[in-house]
Amino acid sequence: MPFFFFKARQLTVQMMQNPQILAALQERLDGLVETPTGYIESLPRVVKRRVNALKNLQVKCAQIEAKFYEEVHDLERKYAVLYQPLFDKRFEIINAIYEPTEEECEWKPDEEDEISEELKEKAKIEDEKKDEEKEDPKGIPEFWLTVFKNVDLLSDMVQEHDEPILKHLKDIKVKFSDAGQPMSFVLEFHFEPNEYFTNEVLTKTYRMRSEPDDSDPFSFDGPEIMGCTGCQIDWKKGKNVTLKTIKKKQKHKGRGTVRTVTKTVSNDSFFNFFAPPEVPESGDLDDDAEAILAADFEIGHFLRERIIPRSVLYFTGEAIEDDDDDYDEEGEEADEVMFTK
Known part of the structure; x- marks a missing residue:
């Protein structure tokens, strides 16, 4: 080791053991943490004026960005009309209204998934044997229930008592607000006649x-959901899974007698999704309601952006693998950043 390097290192060690030097360094670091804009505050007035001019430009950028997202919403509405015939056919296949042709059922796998003709023929024979052993199912049974159970965000909402009801779910659609109307979208859940409620659509x-936001324009990061409204579910007698009856024993303070009291309380259920907390005019919510609405908005966006357009890939699990790959890539990138010096 060169002598000068050794001396420099020795000097550094001695400095770091000096309480006065350490205190000065700590004070300097605290100042940096507590006053991140200290440099800005130290600028001459004429420079601060120019910075203010840049901030005004940034506000105008946010206003242009807002217009951009409004036009994106208009494009979504336009292309929804083009997608609809495909979604209608998907609905017909799932619900056994339309039987796809041999040509429509032909699917060529990716190159890495290709198998020999002999294996294909063997698999085909085995599938035919299985089909002979089972009753001929109509359409694609439990399609949407399977989608929900495959996606963590949705499966967490679905309780065991919800599953028999969701087996009757025929379709999920998204409808966008008309041109010139305030931005909004509606999720429609279409059900076949069932023993639980009379609604055909929730x-x-x-x-x-x-x-x-005028008070904080720099926080703008695209459209935000301002509120949501569910619908009334017309439950048939004794079939409301969002409520449950509990029995509690109460002891009389004076006589010591015990009585059993029956009480109806709320129950965990996917169908609570259609009864979100109301946002008061003041906009103030308690922590629980705020958390429920935040999760609700995330679910609404996910259904609209991912589930409805790509439902078959969530049914098969392929989209879930893609989502996991996206997260893995982000994790790898983060690791690289952490360890790069």
Whole structure:
């Protein structure tokens, strides 16, 4: 080791053992943490004026970005019309209204998934044997229930008592607000006749806003959901899974007698999704309601952006693998950043 390097290192060690030097360094670090804009505050007035001019430009950028997202919403509405015939056919296949042709059922796997003709023929024979042993199912049974159970965000909402009801779910659609109307979208859940409720369609409406907040324009990061409205479910007698009856024993303080009291309380259920907390005019919510709405908005966006357009890939699990790959890549990138010096 060169002598000068050794001396420098020795000097550094001695400095770091000096309480006065350590205190000065700590004070300096605290100052940096507590006053991140210290440099800005130290600038001459004329420079601060120019910075203010840049901030005004940034506000105008946010206003342009808001218009951009409004036009994106218009494009979504336009292309929803083009997607609808495909979604209609998907609905017909799932619900045994339309039987796809041999050509429509032909699917060529990716190159890495290709197998020999001999193995294909063997698999085909085995599938035919299985089909002979089973009753001929109609359409694709339990399609949407399977999608829900495959996605963690949705499966956490689905309770065991919800599953028999969700087997009757025929379709999920998204409808966008008309041109010139405030930004919003409606999720429609279409059910076949069932023993649980009389509604054919359950709806959830999300109201959106795409404009910077005057009090904090720099926080604008695209459209935000301002509120949502569910719908009334017309439950048949004794079939409301969002409520449960509990029995509690109460002891009389004076006589010591015991009586059993029956009480109806709320029950965990996917169908609570259609009864979100109401946002008061003041906009103030308690922590629980705020957490419920935040999760609700995330679910609404996920259904609209991912589940409805790509439902078959969540049914098969392929989209879930893609989502996991996305997270893995982000994790790897984060690791690289952490360990790069």
